[in-house]
Amino acid sequence: MIRVVINGKACTAEKGESLLSVARRKGIDIPAFCYEETLAPYGACRMCLVEVVKGAQEGITTACTLAAAEGLEVLTQTSEIVSLRRALIELYLAQAPRSEAIRALAQRYGIQKTRFARKVRPDDPLQNRCILCGLCVRICHDVMGAGAINYIGRGHFTEINTPFYEESAVCMGCGACARVCPTQAIAFEDIVQTRTMKSWSGTRVPLHACSKCGRHFAPAPFVNYARQKLAPDLQQTPLRLCPDCRSREIARKAVLLSTGAAVAD
Amino acid sequence: MDAAQLDTIVERYPGATGRVLGVLEQVQRRAGYLPRDALEYLARKLAMPLSELYSIATFYSFFTLEALGEHVVTVCMGTACHVNGAPRIVERLERLLDVGAGETTGDGKFQLTTADHAFSLTSARCFGACSMAPVLRIDNRIFGYVTPDKIPAILRQFDWEGNHHRNY
């Protein structure tokens, strides 16, 4: 363990740990959109700017990509940093005018409106909320191993979608993309037996039915994927049941065990 | 392009270094664009998600996803060409080829193909032939010191028959 100083407060950290993670553990508020503990630091959203006052590279940098080192001292809320963040928020407000998350942050930073031209597309599959943080692309590729979506184009023409803007053959419908999205830009809905990833060119994924109650409760390709990740002796039982039936099943077994009756499957 | 042709191209890159872009570049040069079935085949062959290959194809300006015309007219938009009048060259080409680059030059980039598919008009960043600015390239030939008035004669070398409806 080493010691770093954030806003004058001493904090303990693992050597090499992301400074953003150290700060968050300490309850120090640093906004960030493109950071997720399970993924490698990406440095794209630029919101987690901090000023290094003592360390290898002094000056303004991003906390997510800053590795904790003994004696490192940073400030997270100097007037310069706040004004840079405010300008960045204005850019985000123009880029993703329908994002409530961005608007909420803007309010916290006392920004009423952006000076920049707002980009609104009525048919935007990402609901005019996407800020291109890339978390969905990375979670889909790096963690889920599906690679269903990616960046398309470059510069401010960049979009995120499926190749050729057509239904994806490899999307498992797991919804990890929607879960990590900081601006709730990704839309999907479940109707009876089918999940439709509305943001991803309407990709349709069949839902798996519970073997007990028959309710369609999870995307079938994802159930298969999850099953493969389990040890062979666990691959059968738990995932055939929906969460409700599974807890009922576990409770039933517990009752039977406590009453000494033989467990019948 | 068929699978055998694509296999031959991939075989020319035994190591991973520079392979993906190298293969796509060869396909672009041979076919004139990146056909969809070629991308789908290569995704399997190179064991990459199709989304990644599609992302690459749309990131680099050398690649196109649509077939270009028989002759590709590329106007250099480098600094030296800009100060020496490249915008006027583009204007004249638009009129002569009857395509409307002006409508899409908001991002400084355009790619337009004539109705008969004989010519495509595109822009490029610097060719590195700045000493003869402004320059344009048709297929693999570079023409230097271009003026708007020299363009019809240049195009005629590539079987351009002119626009007879209007008088330029």
Add this chain to the structure above:
Amino acid sequence: MGLATCGIAAGADRVYAALESAIRKQEHNIQLRRVGCIGYCREEPLVNIHLPGKPLVILHRVTEADTGRILHAAATGDVPRDLALCRINAWDPIVGDKLVFGTGFEDIPAYETTPYFAPQQKIVLRSAGLINPEDIDEYFAVGGYTALHKAITEMSPADVVHEVIISGLRGRGGAGFPTGLKWNFTKEEQSLRKYIICNADEGDPGAYMNRNEMESDPHMILEGMLIGAYAIGAREGVIYVRAEYPLAIERLTAAISQAQRHGLLGENIFGTDFSFSVTIAGGAGAFVCGEETALIASIEGQTGRPRPRPPFPAQKGLWGMPTNINNVETWSNIPVIIHRGGKWFSGIGVPENSGTKVFSLVGEVECVGLAEVPLGTSIRTLVFDIGNGGLRGKAIKAVQTGGPSGGCIPASLFDTPLDYAHLTEVGSIMGSGGVVVMGTETSMVDTARFFIGFTDEESCGKCVPCREGLKHMLMILDKILAGRASVADIEILEELSGLIRKTSLCGLGQTAPNPVLTTLRYFRNEYEALVERSRSS
């Protein structure tokens, strides 16, 4: 016959074909050879003619119609005077023995007194336009690969790095980081695999020196890389060349296979345990791939989106291995430094800025071309002595140096020396050496718009200040040019410039506002005039 891309575009290939067929038909005892480009691009096509015992004479603006009388004159021991640009009696290729051509033709101006060449000092372009780039024997003839032999057989890797450090050579790709120190980072890393990369993704619009270096003297680059690989401990090298340079790729490919045949690439070079191989990787049209981490991503087959540093490529580069990246022109200087010694090299130029730099002098200037001058030479010398002033006598307003990351320098500051510190002080950068001359009629607001349009188009889109900020800067510049802007818009432009500079992820973004910042600094009146116009209308 000079046959580089611009010569060919000027018609050199047709002149070559005419000379070739005439020589064959008339059975002249004349050897016709291809060479690269000597850099006087305005005068292309260029033909060098060497008659026994006579100086080498450079003929300029040669057309197919001239070939008959050139050959006829040569057969009688003479050259057509009206085509003669200058004569070279003897030449110092720096690495090898002095080449003595001969004497005579006193009425033709000497190379040394020709205004375009007189202020120049050729180190990088020492053989460009004089040797056949497709023939390794000609490279041997000017002392080629002797520096490599010396490095491998007489020096330790540490000696080589030391020599480069004392030479004071700084990176020629833009940032100007000391090359020897950079080499040392990768050298010190403990790893079984290391890479070196030659960055030949020359992307600055208006700069084409790297193209000429590759097209005219490809072995020089290979030799530089070989020496660097030996010093750093790398066995594999990559040359990353942009797709727009097919001739450079062709000549480098030929040079690599010749070097392999001569055992200069491959296993156990010069019978030592040093082995090295080189691969060419093609770029595909993305300016951002000149940035080191984006370049590496591109070679690995990904989109060119830069990643945060550290880790630096010296620690974790290509395929996760320690990697050293230098620009084409940096590698080109290495054989000279090893052959003549770092101390000799450090005596050229000015303190902190040793050696020469090749500049591409283009735009509205009379004598366009590639000029190699010692660092510290003034802009005035470059533009007026070498360039002979504005095109057709026009007055000059400014020069733009350093490409899209650079800035515009007004004529009043033309005494500024071309060195790293002074260019930074006036708000520009050295960059790769592009110098675009602008006449008094050029609008500086339009120039700024041109560059922001360029970087906006080339932004990878990963980080928000560069992706969104440049887009809004472009919109504001369009508004100003259309006469619809107010003073407040100029202030927003300045604020955005500061934001992009301070918060962008990579060097492309951090330097992108420079063209706006410098034009605002020196030509603010042009912005204000446009704003004023919109107020009064």
